[in-house]
Structure formats: C-alpha cells, structure tokens
Amino acid sequence: MIDLQRVRADTPGVAFVAHLNNAGSSLPPRQVHDAVVDHLQREAEIGGYEAARERRDRWEHTYDALARLLNAGRDEIAVIENATRAWDMAFYAFPFAPGDRILTGRAEYASNWIALKQVTDRTGARIDVVPDDEHGQIDVAALASMLDDDVKLVSLVHVPTQSGLVNPAAEVGRVTREAGVPLLLDACQSAGQLPLDVDELGCDILSGTGRKFLRGPRGTGFLYVRRGLIEKLEPPLLDMRAADWQPDGTYTIRSDARRFENWETYYAGKIGLGVAVDYALEIGIDSIRARIVELAEKLRAALREIDGVTLLDRGAVLAATVTFTVDGVSPDEVQQRLEQRGVNVSTMDASSAQLDYGPRGIAEAVRSSVHYYNDDSDLDRLVEGVKEITWTRSPA
Ligand SMILES: Cc1ncc(COP(=O)(O)O)c(C=O)c1O
Known part of the structure; x- marks a missing residue:
C-alpha cells in the first residue's frame, strides 16, 4: 500500500494542478x-x-x-x-x-x-x-x-x-x-x-x-x-x-x-x-503498478459514462494512459479548457502513431495519464471538466 498522504506531501505540484499528463512528464518529488x-x-x-x-x-x-x-x-x-x-x-x-x-x-x-x-x-x-x-x-x-x-x-x-x-x-x-x-x-x-x-x-x-x-x-x-x-x-x-x-x-x-x-x-x-x-x-514498483491500474480503471469507468466521450485504448493489459475523444470538440480545445480548470492532459495526433491511429482512422485524441500520487480529487476534476465540455459542445 502506498502512503498517499506522504507521497503527496513530497510532491509540491499537487497543490497547483491535477496533473494527468504523467506520460508527458510527471511532477517530480x-x-x-x-x-x-x-x-x-x-x-x-x-x-x-x-x-x-x-x-x-x-x-x-x-x-x-x-x-x-x-x-x-x-x-x-x-x-x-x-x-x-x-x-x-x-x-x-x-x-x-x-x-x-x-x-x-x-x-x-x-x-x-x-x-x-x-x-x-x-x-x-x-x-x-x-x-x-x-x-x-x-x-x-x-x-x-x-x-x-x-x-x-x-x-x-x-x-x-x-x-x-x-x-x-x-x-x-x-x-x-x-x-x-x-x-x-x-x-x-x-x-x-x-x-x-x-x-x-x-x-x-x-x-x-x-x-x-x-x-x-x-x-x-x-x-x-x-x-x-x-x-x-x-x-x-x-x-x-x-x-x-x-x-x-x-x-x-x-x-x-x-x-x-x-x-x-x-x-x-x-x-x-x-x-x-x-x-x-x-515505494516499490509493484505497488506503483497496482495503484496506477486502479486509478486508470476508475478513470476509464467514469469517462465511459459520459455521453459523447469515446475511449480509444485497446489491449489485454492496460496501464496508466487513458486516451479518448469528445464528439464535436477537438482534442486541442479539450486540453485547453481542462487547463483553464487546472487539469493537465495532453493531445496526440496520428503523426505520433501512424501504425496504430492510422488504420483505426483516429486523427487525434486527448491523452490523460495517471500516476500513483494522483488522488480521487484529481480524477474528479478531469471527469467534471470533460462533462462540462460535453454539455457546452455545439450540436452536431
Ligand atoms: C514510447 C516512447 N518512446 C520514446 C519516447 C521518447 O522519449 P524521449 O522524449 O525521452 O526521447 C517517448 C516519448 O514520449 C515514448 O512515449
């Protein structure tokens, strides 16, 4: 079990942002x-x-x-x-x-x-x-x-x-x-x-x-x-x-x-x-993996519930990264609007993943990625932000 209080106390950045761009660059201890x-x-x-x-x-x-x-x-x-x-x-x-x-x-x-x-x-x-x-x-x-x-x-x-x-x-x-x-x-x-x-x-x-x-x-x-x-x-x-x-x-x-x-x-x-x-x-890499899998699954489950959100990740085993699109809103706009709410995610386009996104017809996506020091409030801020974006999107 990871002592979440301790690892968050070791991570000054958690006071400023809900950092869900760990696949880009994590907040350092x-x-x-x-x-x-x-x-x-x-x-x-x-x-x-x-x-x-x-x-x-x-x-x-x-x-x-x-x-x-x-x-x-x-x-x-x-x-x-x-x-x-x-x-x-x-x-x-x-x-x-x-x-x-x-x-x-x-x-x-x-x-x-x-x-x-x-x-x-x-x-x-x-x-x-x-x-x-x-x-x-x-x-x-x-x-x-x-x-x-x-x-x-x-x-x-x-x-x-x-x-x-x-x-x-x-x-x-x-x-x-x-x-x-x-x-x-x-x-x-x-x-x-x-x-x-x-x-x-x-x-x-x-x-x-x-x-x-x-x-x-x-x-x-x-x-x-x-x-x-x-x-x-x-x-x-x-x-x-x-x-x-x-x-x-x-x-x-x-x-x-x-x-x-x-x-x-x-x-x-x-x-x-x-x-x-x-x-x-x-901390222990096995404990880190377990916590990441738990958080990522929680995030996927919450995003799956939102009308207009499509999850893109495939694989028998999944880890920290959760990619998705929002109908009618570009990934760049999603990223920017989340950033305004203090939530960090990034975007991916097909030029980063031609052999994967290309055949699947994915032009671009929002990439969120959890780490063990994230907590439920970080996930909630992302999910609430995405919900708000879907409510305000223009009708198709
Ligand atoms: C799968 C994979 N390989 C290699 C790299 C390149 O790493 P770096 O930017 O440290 O050169 C990245 C960076 O995002 C990556 O995701």
Missing part, C-alpha cells in the same frame, strides 16, 4: 528537485568540474540505482540525455545489409520509426510490421512465424505513447531469445510504472527516460545493453568519453555501456535521475 537544485548551487559555488569531482559518488550512484531498477549490471548502463538518443545509440550501431529484416510492432514510436526508415532506406534492409492480435497488442504467434535468418533485430515498444496498451514484452522476449535475434525494447513509458527485469523480459537492449513515470528531471534518459552485446556494437558517434585517443592516432573504445554516452553531460540531472529511481524503488 521534492527530493529530486532538491538534489538537482543543490548540485546546480554547488556548481555555481565551486565550478562545474569541481562539483562533479566532489560529488562523484552521487552521480555514480545513478548507475547502481538504474542497474537495480532493471536487474542489470552497472557496467551495462549508460546515462544519456533522453530515451530517443539512448535508443538511437544502440540502433544505429547495428550493421544492417541488403536483405536484412527488422521487425517492429504497430505501437512503434514516431522517432524510432523515422530512424528505422532512414537506416533501411540507406542500407537496403527492410522493415516488416508484425500485426496486432485480437486484443490490440502485438501478435506474438505472428511474430514467431515471421522470424527467420534474415531478421537481425526486433524493435518493440513496451507501452506506447498514444495509448494505455501494455505489450507482452516478456512473451516477445522468449520468442526472440529462442530465435537468437536481439530485442530492442523501448521502455520509455513503462520505466517507473511497470516492473522491468531485463532477464525476465528477455531483452538485449532497453531504453528509458527520466521525466515520465520515474519522476526524474527533464533531459535525462538511459540505455541498457546486455554485456555480451556491448562490444559487438560500435556506437554511431564516438567521442573522448566513449573512446581513448592513442599516441599512434588510433583510438580504443571502452568496453562498458558508457561507450554509448558522450563527454559533456547534465550532472545535476544525472544525480536527480538516481534520486528519482531510488524514490520509485523505495
């Missing part, structure tokens, strides 16, 4: 905020390099915290400025050739797809999209039947940006592991809301971000690469953090996952990310 501000203060006092040296144990701890979160080794972790770059640094390291195939699912994220397309256009490799099953999640049996010697990578989004779906990542991992094909798991939306054990998930690479369900600072992300794969992947970009310049003009690339990092980094954010992970682990 004050512990995270304080750690970031404290490091920035120290940088101002003694200098940036000096502060990083003095507090080395604090930013080094972030690798241990992430390793614990993922059940990984600290040498398998890189801290990178966001989930997209983390994903890119691993993906662009694969040497694809004509005839190679990359499998992805309908939940694929826009930036990942753009990278897949750029690389396949350049190399003559091909993207094949695995269909969804009848629940709207990736069809694991279809995926298994599509695997052959030409498949060099499977890219899977665990929880998409545009819906509450939770893809069956561990089942996919079992299939890819059996086939000996690397699985690149985008855990950007799942990190901090679902348990992530890289062994149970069977993934070889995992990317995540700090600011969403982990409640870390913006501008922070991370990458996990399985030990045996690290030295097989030459990062697409190298600098003097990733490699050492040798007297003979050559360079040697470091052997741990920090080969995917770059030299200059946001130390305050890195420390804050570690504090955020510690905070989540202390």
Whole structure:
C-alpha cells in the first residue's frame, strides 16, 4: 500500500494542478528537485568540474540505482540525455545489409520509426510490421512465424505513447531469445510504472527516460545493453568519453555501456535521475503498478459514462494512459479548457502513431495519464471538466 498522504506531501505540484499528463512528464518529488537544485548551487559555488569531482559518488550512484531498477549490471548502463538518443545509440550501431529484416510492432514510436526508415532506406534492409492480435497488442504467434535468418533485430515498444496498451514484452522476449535475434525494447513509458527485469523480459537492449513515470528531471534518459552485446556494437558517434585517443592516432573504445554516452553531460540531472529511481524503488514498483491500474480503471469507468466521450485504448493489459475523444470538440480545445480548470492532459495526433491511429482512422485524441500520487480529487476534476465540455459542445 502506498502512503498517499506522504507521497503527496513530497510532491509540491499537487497543490497547483491535477496533473494527468504523467506520460508527458510527471511532477517530480521534492527530493529530486532538491538534489538537482543543490548540485546546480554547488556548481555555481565551486565550478562545474569541481562539483562533479566532489560529488562523484552521487552521480555514480545513478548507475547502481538504474542497474537495480532493471536487474542489470552497472557496467551495462549508460546515462544519456533522453530515451530517443539512448535508443538511437544502440540502433544505429547495428550493421544492417541488403536483405536484412527488422521487425517492429504497430505501437512503434514516431522517432524510432523515422530512424528505422532512414537506416533501411540507406542500407537496403527492410522493415516488416508484425500485426496486432485480437486484443490490440502485438501478435506474438505472428511474430514467431515471421522470424527467420534474415531478421537481425526486433524493435518493440513496451507501452506506447498514444495509448494505455501494455505489450507482452516478456512473451516477445522468449520468442526472440529462442530465435537468437536481439530485442530492442523501448521502455520509455513503462520505466517507473511497470516492473522491468531485463532477464525476465528477455531483452538485449532497453531504453528509458527520466521525466515520465520515474519522476526524474527533464533531459535525462538511459540505455541498457546486455554485456555480451556491448562490444559487438560500435556506437554511431564516438567521442573522448566513449573512446581513448592513442599516441599512434588510433583510438580504443571502452568496453562498458558508457561507450554509448558522450563527454559533456547534465550532472545535476544525472544525480536527480538516481534520486528519482531510488524514490520509485523505495515505494516499490509493484505497488506503483497496482495503484496506477486502479486509478486508470476508475478513470476509464467514469469517462465511459459520459455521453459523447469515446475511449480509444485497446489491449489485454492496460496501464496508466487513458486516451479518448469528445464528439464535436477537438482534442486541442479539450486540453485547453481542462487547463483553464487546472487539469493537465495532453493531445496526440496520428503523426505520433501512424501504425496504430492510422488504420483505426483516429486523427487525434486527448491523452490523460495517471500516476500513483494522483488522488480521487484529481480524477474528479478531469471527469467534471470533460462533462462540462460535453454539455457546452455545439450540436452536431
Ligand atoms: C514510447 C516512447 N518512446 C520514446 C519516447 C521518447 O522519449 P524521449 O522524449 O525521452 O526521447 C517517448 C516519448 O514520449 C515514448 O512515449
């Protein structure tokens, strides 16, 4: 059980807004905020390099915290400025050739797809999209039947940006592991809301971000690469953090996952990310998941009752994100009118989710997303706001 009073007392933002845009960026706990501000203060006092040296144990701890979160080794972790770059640094390291195939699912994220397309256009490799099953999640049996010697990578989004779906990542991992094909798991939306054990998930690479369900600072992300794969992947970009310049003009690339990092980094954010992970682990990811599922179900049930509201989420398992449309009112207008009432949600359009929204004829949607620190009054404010919007919409 989560001590709601305590976590809300730790979250100054709840006094200002009903924040239901956690899939965008969560309200951080004050512990995270304080750690970031404290490091920035120290940088101002003694200098940036000096502060990083003095507090080395604090930013080094972030690798241990992430390793614990993922059940990984600290040498398998890189801290990178966001989930997209983390994903890119691993993906662009694969040497694809004509005839190679990359499998992805309908939940694929826009930036990942753009990278897949750029690389396949350049190399003559091909993207094949695995269909969804009848629940709207990736069809694991279809995926298994599509695997052959030409498949060099499977890219899977665990929880998409545009819906509450939770893809069956561990089942996919079992299939890819059996086939000996690397699985690149985008855990950007799942990190901090679902348990992530890289062994149970069977993934070889995992990317995540700090600011969403982990409640870390913006501008922070991370990458996990399985030990045996690290030295097989030459990062697409190298600098003097990733490699050492040798007297003979050559360079040697470091052997741990920090080969995917770059030299200059946001130390305050890195420390804050570690504090955020510690905070989540202390609450317990299983408790977080249970509370999120409870709140999201409550919200779905309440929205379902409102005439003119259509819920869009599909999947055998659903998590924090609740997407919907309101007949006759654009998602942008819904978002703005909720904002006027102190309720934060966001909007999604098909350009963020072509493989999902496109075939379903969804042009855009309102995206609300709960976190464990939300309470019933936050949900009520959203539901009341949506009701009011439906009463005042113009007749069709
Ligand atoms: C599923 C998914 N993958 C990747 C990303 C990109 O994360 P970042 O903005 O940290 O690069 C997002 C962001 O919304 C996302 O939802």
